[in-house]
Amino acid sequence: MPAPKKTARRSLLVTSTLVSLALTAPVAVAAPKPSPKPSASPSASPSATPPASMSPVGGARLGQPGTQVNLGGGVPVLPKDLTARSWIVADAESGEVLASHNSHWRLPPASTLKMLFADTVLPKFPKETPHKVTPEDLKDIGAGSSMVGIKEGETYTVHDLWLGVFLRSGNDAVHVLSHLNGGVANTVREMNEHAEELQALDTNVVSPDGYDAAEQVSSAYDLTLFARSGLQKKDFREYCSTLRAKFPGATTKNKKGKPTRGSFEIQNTNRLLTGDYDISQYPGIAGVKNGNTTNAGATFTGVAERDGRVLLVTVMNPEKSGHNEVYKETAALFDWGFKAAGKVTPVGELVPPKGAVASSPRPTNDEGQAGGESGGTGNVSGKPVAAAASAEHRAGGVGTALGIAGGVLVLLAAGAFLVNRRWPLPDLVRRRR
Template sequence: MRTGSRAFGRTGRGPVTALVSAALLASPLLAGTASADPKDESPKAPTPPAEMSKVGGDRLGVPGVQVDPKPGAPKLPGPDQITARSWIVSDADSGKVLAAKNPHWRLAPASTLKMLFADTLLPKFPKNQKHTVKPADLAGMGEGSSLVGIKENLTYTVHDLWLGVFLRSGNDAVRTLAAMNGGVEKTVAEMQKRANELNANDTHVVTPDGYDAPGQVSSAYDLSLFARAGLQNADFREYCSTARAQFPGEKGKGGKRAKFGIQNTNRLLSGDYDIKPYPGIAGVKNGSTTNAGATFTGVAQHGDRKLLVTVMNPQKKEHNQGYREAAKLLDWGFEASGKVQPVGRLVGPKSEEDGSDAGGNDDAKNGREQTQAALNAADTSGGAWTAVGITGGALVLLGVAVLGIHRRWPLPELVRGRRPRK
């Protein structure tokens, strides 16, 4: 069984195997798991639980595809094209969910969990801080982990380490930063605390790097929350949008450090022999493990529109399939902007939810009412969400809930030079 947090699609070692580990399927935290039929040679495919979290809106807790098209809206790609067990397309600025399938299904996240790791630790260390790696820093990494090539007894800057995390999904870089933070246990506890603050209630953190571990789960909804929170940070945006960089190697003659090139394993950013970079792409993070299959969260910008997409565990096992499905959903999302009613929203963190229980309790009346108020205002506002924050003139009155959400979480221009040609 191959484990480890890797880029999906192509790692230089062949296509990713996305079969679900029978041992981890037995975990009670993996909702909707399947049991083997004695008459079958293979276990049945897992199905989502009948009831899931309703954080962000009641429809997000209903199994199956949720979309509410207006007349003239483009049709969603069919199940033959989008095979992921769970996915979500949302407006990165306003938080409106344009469409989703099982977004609160708790599944193994693989290296997309590194977005939460980065959102938790990035503010702690200046980029020019240096750290000499000790053998204990790299202890405990799972077999088959993806690595950037950190070496014991060599010194790296924090900037180097974050490039290793984002570009190569290096578990060695994660473990080094975790050691700087006081250790894996402390880091995991802080990541869980941050997830709770972000209202990411589907997430249970066991490892800091996303390596398969019993009980470690997240959801497409939560991964989108992590991306949206991280993208508020300029360093996060820089690292997740970097396609290629130079990384320090070992010392040569005279003690001078050599450098070697590293490329981002996000194929919608860096491309591959069978897939081109997606126009307007600006990150965010990909991953793959035996239990998780392929996972990916991406953000792209066309004009003033910024979209987030998360896909988890495509069932079609073709090369780079996860990226292809994410690209199809992004294409649909940009075409559908203004032509669909939102089916939910990405909530803000607890500190920004105006004291409501939007994420603390699935049945909390205040949280449901605030979400519905935001959706009702969005349904009647047409393009007004985009108008807020990008027009130089008067603000459009959308109601306190909608306006508050947008003011809290507008994203700056994500990336220059990656816009689609017109």
């Protein structure tokens, strides 16, 4: 398999065709109250069995333990040898949950929680914003954390920092961005507020980077909500799908004594995106985020497109200890989902944010940064943000129109959403070998 170009700019752009219909009533979605969140000691393993009853968000069957699927005529059987404690397969646009297994089980999320961090903080700061790193920025990073290599006293752009978050899962980059955002405590508070707005009621954030912490939990269902919301942002899509990039190094002096600053290459740690010796790059993959800690095990949420259909799959903590097992089980579930889509009766849905209230359709933009899009999540300031395809970003790629029957872009109280059960995934980027 030939190596990808360093710029990794070849892409397949998936754009959405929006069909406007008149709306006569707002979308009404009840937000069940979350049950008490369990304690998750950093040193303790999660329970071997799921609770007998879990959250009903998205449908009663999703709150039941075990595998939930409707295997009717023509529906392929689920993959054998799935060992994950929890998983979910969902249509990214319609929100239909095709199958799940303990999808509301509250488990440690590891670095997949960075999807919520990005969805919360990414719209706030223009990517060209510079920041000189202080010792305080790098304080209290957990021992053994994944790092991109940020140095005190060096200046990085916000763009550099987000590359560190998405490609190397750098906890150092998360902490620097958190300090830009008013500090770790403020960022954690905003992440929890944003999770509640998304109806991700299984989630309790303690550390913004996903590092193991007591009472820090999420679920396969919630992680999928975070990915679906984040993917409405152009910058989010591009960062999570980038194979490799240059990252600024430390400033040194050259032979003439003048300061010079080099760079080094970083590569995405998502093995379905990059491939590895025992697993190939998954066809149509476009992100999203992986994680691995002692308490959480391996976790992963991925998005992929095939024949105009976009699926989200989340897998948490496979019991099988084989190399890249979380990616292998994810790939198997993607394969099943693409075969079963259109044949299987859904067992639930990915709910829209609880504050969604429809009004008149209006055009939106697709900037994905301060003053730009949120794709249906709103930003923490409450300012309107948007999710729609941007024409200038379609050049140089192969455009695949996704016909969204019944889709309507409307202005909502917390921002712009695609309602009628469908969200667009404008300019979905795939970095390909």
